[in-house]
Amino acid sequence: ELDVTTIGDWPLAAKAVLIAMACGLVALGWYQVVISDQLERLNSARQQELELRQRFEHEQPKAASLEATRRQVNALEASFEALLHQLPDEAEVASLLVDVSRTGRAAGLEFELFQPAAESIREFYAELPIRVRVSGRYHAFATFISGLAALPRIVTVHDIRIERDQKPGAALGAMSLSATVRTYRALEADAE
Structure with missing residues (x-):
C-alpha cells in the first residue's frame, strides 16, 4: 500500500529501508565507478613495487661495488697501456x-x-x-x-x-x- 508519490507519508521504518537502499545503491555505484578503479591501480602499484624492489635487491650489490669496479677498470687500462708501450713499433x-x-x-x-x-x-x-x-x-x-x-x-x-x-x-x-x-x-x- 505504499505509494511512491506519497513517500513523505510513509511510516518511519519504510523510509529507513528506502534510505538504506538508496545509500546502498549510491555506495555500490561509488564503489563501481571510483573505488574499484583505484583498487586496481593500487594492486598494480603494489605489483610494480614488488618488481622494482626485487630489481633493486638484484642490482644493489652491483651499484655498491661500482666505484671499486671503476677503479679496477682504470687500473687495468693503465696496465694495458703500460704493456702496450712495451711493444716496439x-x-x-x-x-x-x-x-x-x-x-x-x-x-x-x-x-x-x-x-x-x-x-x-x-x-x-x-x-x-x-x-x-x-x-x-x-x-x-x-x-x-x-x-x-x-x-x-x-x-x-x-x-x-x-x-x-x-x-x-x-x-x-x-x-x-x-x-x-x-x-x-x-x-x-x-x-x-
Missing part, C-alpha cells in the same frame, strides 16, 4: 733483435741458428717468432733467459729444448738449447 724491432743476440753473447753462448720467421698479425699487435739454437753451459742458458726477461720490451721464450751437445769435439758439459723467442710489436693505428 716497426723501427724498434731491429734494435730488439740486436738486443736478443747481444743478450745471448753476453751470457757466453754461441749462436748456431738465429732465424726470424714470418710475422703473424693479431688483433692489436704483431708477433715475430725467432728460432734460435745456442750452445754453451746450462747456467749460461739460465742467464740468457733471465736477460731476455729483463729487456725493456716484451720477449717470451717458447718450445725450449735442451740437449747434450752431440757435435764432435764438443767440450764436456756442453749443451745445446733450441727455442722459439717471440717478440711483439704494436700495430700502427692506421693498420688496424
